[in-house]
Amino acid sequence: AQSVTQLDSHVSVSEGTPVLLRCNYSSSYSPSLFWYVQHPNKGLQLLLKYTSAATLVKGINGFEAEFKKSETSFHLTKPSAHMSDAAEYFCVVRRGSQGNLIFGKGTKLSVKP
Amino acid sequence: DGGITQSPKYLFRKEGQNVTLSCEQNLNHDAMYWYRQDPGQGLRLIYYSQIVNDFQKGDIAEGYSVSREKKESFPLTVTSAQKNPTAFYLCASSPTQGMGTEAFFGQGTRLTVV
Numbered sequence: 001a002q003s004v005t006q007l008d009s010h011v012s013v014s015e016g017t018p019v020l021l022r023c024n025y026s027s028s029y030s031p032s033l034f035w036y037v038q039h040p041n042k043g044l045q046l047l048l049k050y051t052s053a054a055t056l057v058k059g060i061n062g063f064e065a066e067f068k069k070s071e072t073s074f075h076l077t078k079p080s081a082h083m084s085d086a087a088e089y090f091c092v093v094r095r096g097s098q099g100n101l102i103f104g105k106g107t108k109l110s111v112k113p
Numbered sequence: 114d115g116g117i118t119q120s121p122k123y124l125f126r127k128e129g130q131n132v133t134l135s136c137e138q139n140l141n142h143d144a145m146y147w148y149r150q151d152p153g154q155g156l157r158l159i160y161y162s163q164i165v166n167d168f169q170k171g172d173i174a175e176g177y178s179v180s181r182e183k184k185e186s187f188p189l190t191v192t193s194a195q196k197n198p199t200a201f202y203l204c205a206s207s208p209t210q211g212m213g214t215e216a217f218f219g220q221g222t223r224l225t226v227v
Contacts, residue, residue: 009153032214034215036218041201041221041223042220042221043117043119043203043218043219043220043221044156044203044205044218045218046215046217049215090155090156094214100146100158100161100171101146101158101205101216103148103155103156103157104155105153105154105155106153106155
């Protein structure tokens with residue numbers, strides 16, 4: 001069975017400092033992994049995705065994530081937080097091209113001025 | 114512009130009423146999904162459809178129904194059997210071929226029971 005665990009429900013950083021949002025997954029097959037961002041009362045927007053090519057994936061708005069098979073992790077990072085990054089972030093796993101998406105419970109990112 | 118349109122944005126339901134949430138996509142995607150979002154619980158799958166005239170129950174299908182008569186449309190009905198329908202509902206679509214195909218989401222409908 002597949003599952004996704006986001007290790008922090010809430011992360012708070014100061015503007016200009018690095019961001020780290022942690023995600024571990026379990027999957028019996030080679031998974032596809034995604035990070036989505038959701039601003040309040042909005043839909044989800046794709047930040048980046050891993051599809052078994054390069055293990056370091058670059059996304060929009062300066063975010064990137066590294067796929068580490070040995071650690072079954074797919075942590076999201078950004079070198080310098082901006083106030084507009086405050087939102088909820090979801091780590092998602094998908095098995096193959098037709099498997100359903102499995103969502104983590106989300107990490108709420110707060111950015112202090 | 115291609116995308117997914119959910120309507121209405123806000124919906125109020127009286128006890129015992131059925132309500133239908135609309136979801137339309139013009140991305141030519143085969144698969145469509147309905148999710149329910151509650152605070153702290155992430156997104157939970159209600160129903161999904163991989164092809165027209167076929168759909169499957171997700172993890173929390175009780176009290177909901179769907180139809181898929183057209184590729185572009187996947188309406189969700191919240192029936193009176195759903196005991197706690199107040200939530201944020203998100204519709205998504207995706208292609209069914211190719212590795213790493215992401216889902217595209219609508220802007221959501223917030224349903225409140227009054």
